[in-house]
Amino acid sequence: MADRREYEVFEVFVRKKKTDAHVHVGSLNAPSPDIALTTARENFLRRENAVNLWVVPRGEIHETPCDEGDWFARELDRKYREVSGYSENGRLWKTYRERALYLEEIVQDLHPPSQGNRPRPRRERT
Amino acid sequence: MTMEQAAQMGLESGYRQALTALLYQLADDELCLGHRDSEWLGLAPDIEGDVAFSSIAQDEVGHAVFYLERLHELGEKDPDSLAFFRGAEAWRNAVLLEQPNGDWARTILRHFLYDLFDDVRTEALLHSSYEPLAQGVAKIRREEHYHLLHLKPWLIRLARAGGDAQERMEQAVMEVWAQLGGLFSLGAEEEEMIHHGLIAWGREELYRRWEDRAKPVFAEAGLKWPGPPSVPEQDGRRGRHTDHLTELIRTMSEVAVGDPAARW
Amino acid sequence: MNQDARHAQFMERIERGEKIEATDWMPDEYRKLLLKLIHMHGVSEIMGAFPEKEWVPKAPTLKRKLAIMAKVQDEMGHGQLLLRVAEDLAAPLGKGREELLDDLLAGRVKFHNVFHMESPTWADAGVIGWLVDGAAIINQAALLDTSYAPYARVLKRICAEESFHMQHGENIILTLARGTKGQRQMLQEAVDRWWESLLFFFGPVEVTPAAQRMIDYRIRIKTNEELRQQFLNKYVPRIRSLGLTIPDPHLRYDEKQKKWLYTQPDWEKFGEIVRYNRGPKSEERIGLRRFAHEEQRWVREAMVRAHKMQAV
Numbered sequence: 093m094a095d096r097r098e099y100e101v102f103e104v105f106v107r108k109k110k111t112d113a114h115v116h117v118g119s120l121n122a123p124s125p126d127i128a129l130t131t132a133r134e135n136f137l138r139r140e141n142a143v144n145l146w147v148v149p150r151g152e153i154h155e156t157p158c159d160e161g162d163w164f165a166r167e168l169d170r171k172y173r174e175v176s177g178y179s180e181n182g183r184l185w186k187t188y189r190e191r192a193l194y195l196e197e198i199v200q201d202l203h204p205p206s207q208g209n210r211p212r213p214r215r216e217r218t
Numbered sequence: 219m220t221m222e223q224a225a226q227m228g229l230e231s232g233y234r235q236a237l238t239a240l241l242y243q244l245a246d247d248e249l250c251l252g253h254r255d256s257e258w259l260g261l262a263p264d265i266e267g268d269v270a271f272s273s274i275a276q277d278e279v280g281h282a283v284f285y286l287e288r289l290h291e292l293g294e295k296d297p298d299s300l301a302f303f304r305g306a307e308a309w310r311n312a313v314l315l316e317q318p319n320g321d322w323a324r325t326i327l328r329h330f331l332y333d334l335f336d337d338v339r340t341e342a343l344l345h346s347s348y349e350p351l352a353q354g355v356a357k358i359r360r361e362e363h364y365h366l367l368h369l370k371p372w373l374i375r376l377a378r379a380g381g382d383a384q385e386r387m388e389q390a391v392m393e394v395w396a397q398l399g400g401l402f403s404l405g406a407e408e409e410e411m412i413h414h415g416l417i418a419w420g421r422e423e424l425y426r427r428w429e430d431r432a433k434p435v436f437a438e439a440g441l442k443w444p445g446p447p448s449v450p451e452q453d454g455r456r457g458r459h460t461d462h463l464t465e466l467i468r469t470m471s472e473v474a475v476g477d478p479a480a481r482w
Numbered sequence: 483m484n485q486d487a488r489h490a491q492f493m494e495r496i497e498r499g500e501k502i503e504a505t506d507w508m509p510d511e512y513r514k515l516l517l518k519l520i521h522m523h524g525v526s527e528i529m530g531a532f533p534e535k536e537w538v539p540k541a542p543t544l545k546r547k548l549a550i551m552a553k554v555q556d557e558m559g560h561g562q563l564l565l566r567v568a569e570d571l572a573a574p575l576g577k578g579r580e581e582l583l584d585d586l587l588a589g590r591v592k593f594h595n596v597f598h599m600e601s602p603t604w605a606d607a608g609v610i611g612w613l614v615d616g617a618a619i620i621n622q623a624a625l626l627d628t629s630y631a632p633y634a635r636v637l638k639r640i641c642a643e644e645s646f647h648m649q650h651g652e653n654i655i656l657t658l659a660r661g662t663k664g665q666r667q668m669l670q671e672a673v674d675r676w677w678e679s680l681l682f683f684f685g686p687v688e689v690t691p692a693a694q695r696m697i698d699y700r701i702r703i704k705t706n707e708e709l710r711q712q713f714l715n716k717y718v719p720r721i722r723s724l725g726l727t728i729p730d731p732h733l734r735y736d737e738k739q740k741k742w743l744y745t746q747p748d749w750e751k752f753g754e755i756v757r758y759n760r761g762p763k764s765e766e767r768i769g770l771r772r773f774a775h776e777e778q779r780w781v782r783e784a785m786v787r788a789h790k791m792q793a794v
Contacts, residue, residue, distance in 0.1 A: 097786055098782070099264065099785075099786065101566075118636065118639070120266045120562065120566065121264065121265075121266060121569075122266060123782065124375075124786075124792075126371050127267075127372070127785070130367060130371075131267060133270070134269050134272075135559055135562055138269075138555070138559070139643075155505075158505050159505075159506040259531065259535050259555070259558070260531040260558060260770065260774065261770060261773055261774045262774065262778070263774065263779075263782050264781075265558055265561055265562045265565065266562055268555075269562060272551060272555035272558070273555065276548055276551050279544065279548055282544075286544070297544055298543045298544055301544055323781075372785070375785050375792075376781070376784050376788070378791065379785070380787070381787075382780050382784070383780060383781070383787075383788075386780075469540060470540065471542075473537075473541070473542040474543070476542075476664075477662055479662075480661050481657055482542035482657060
């Protein structure tokens with residue numbers, strides 16, 4: 093591509109909030125990375141807010157094969173690493189007149205929705 | 219606005235007159251350029267850039283609406299009437315901005331140089347004695363930031379690309395320079411504007427600050443600095459315009475004049 | 483693996499409802515059908531910007547001016563999304579953006595009949611937003627579950643934006659419908675002008691062999707006629723509710739057959755318009771695209787050249 097006379101393809105990634113990861117939203121053609129960034133804003137964020145944008149030359153992306161389902165195969169039981177694998181806790185706690193403790197409850201206690209600790213609505217772009 | 223309304227707002231007539239003149243300059247600059255920008259819709263050199271440039275056009279028209287609304291609050295007609303039913307002699311935009319776009323090089327160059335000017339001008343308005351204006355420009359400046367960011371690399375690359383592109387950009391500099399000086403004019407009300415603290419700087423200071431920022435970009439683009447720009451024959455800030463503005467207004471109001479009383 | 487076995491495996495994936503990606507193996511026929519469809523869809527969005535673009539400078543209020551600018555911009559944005567999908571499909575055939583747009587100028591790719599037609603009044607801008615976009619939305623929404631994943635992804639984005647276009651178009655025509663006698667007449671004339679084009683827009687009633695193959699590959703799921711019926715269902719009552727007439731004395735809903743009966747559009751006339759770019763505005767609008775694509779090529783080349791000079 094050293095003799096490229098045409099634009100290059102850039103993949104576009106958007107971070108919507110500081111606490112979010114970048115998410116792929118599509119691709120565009122641009123003559124250079126800086127122009128790719130400024131055109132990406134209007135081609136992908138005309139109605140949405142964001143705090144950060146990445147553009148990556150298509151050739152710099154390494155991906156898993158798309159039609160090889162086995163790449164992601166996870167067939168046998170892995171409940172031992174999931175919450176659902178421990179449903180008996182509830183029953184066991186009952187014998188001690190207590191109940192199982194879940195993460196959601198802790199989060200809930202630390203961030204009660206009534207106290208306005210919910211994420212505030214984002215400011216409208218004016 | 220009647221004297222009565224002005225008195226209600228606590229504005230003495232000299233203040234109001236200077237403020238109105240200033241707001242017309244701001245509104246008409248943005249509306250002319252936004253309208254011209256929109257003529258590129260569907261025609262820009264690449265699709266992605268077409269979309270981006272259209273956002274810039276919308277921003278400019280949106281800013282014009284803001285200034286026109288402030289005028290309406292001061293007792294001028296409503297924004298649509300001001301945009302569609304005002305004769306060219308009542309427009310206060312710089313003549314440069316009513317000119318047809320020309321090619322992409324001239325479009326980019328004019329827009330960049332204007333946005334740079336507008337950045338300096340709105341900086342001078344940040345502490346305007348008219349609070350609604352000061353608050354509005356603070357927001358508008360944040361949007362204009364993107365324009366400079368987007369336009370600058372286009373300007374520099376086209377100028378540095380050599381060949382046809384560079385020639386076109388040099389040609390554009392010559393053409394734009396012939397009318398560029400008109401941007402810095404504040405019209406007949408300049409002294410009053412400064413006296414009332416509506417704007418911090420007059421034409422000379424606006425120009426000096428603009429030049430301080432434009433020159434390094436020209437250097438980076440490898441463009442020769444042509445010296446101070448000429449002041450065009452017609453001072454748009456005093457209501458004197460080229461036929462291009464009459465044409466622009468005629469086009470813009472073609473549907474609206476079909477039935478001025480109707481809702482559209 | 484031989485071709486037949488690969489093809490059979492591919493069809494199994496399709497029948498399982500799996501989605502295909504650009505880098506997956508796919509039959510040539512699948513690639514070509516998709517490319518033809520998405521290429522046409524993409525250039526139609528870009529050509530579709532022009533009839534409304536004519537009204538951008540003349541929009542009668544500042545709010546309308548901003549809204550129609552945003553709408554035309556969205557059409558270009560949709561063209562961008564779709565062309566990117568088409569480019570990735572065309573890459574193995576040695577084609578990119580430049581070539582796909584060259585095809586348009588050379589008449590090697592068609593665009594929708596509606597965008598060959600005139601839009602002489604402000605009411606046309608409204609009717610395009612209301613009915614042409616309405617028809618396009620039905621078409622696009624029907625493709626949301628297409629078997630080609632990159633197409634499905636951009637369609638999701640496109641449909642979300644089209645919902646603004648629907649409101650935009652409806653607001654223009656509702657204002658005209660409630661307006662002066664002159665405005666109502668302008669609106670009626672625009673409906674008269676667009677009706678036949680709208681019926682043609684969905685394509686022939688019979689399922690052509692190519693359309694059948696697209697259905698086999700689950701590129702599309704509904705037939706042309708199903709979509710046209712859906713359009714009539716949604717829009718005939720609304721048009722009539724405004725006191726407007728539809729220029730088809732034979733149009734009626736048949737309770738027995740549970741479908742709309744209508745006068746057939748002039749298939750031959752519109753077929754020629756689309757095939758040979760012989761509509762009233764075909765040449766002029768292709769000329770506009772030529773201006774953008776060919777006369778502005780120096781800009782694209784300069785931008786690439788200057789970036790490379792800077793990089794070394």
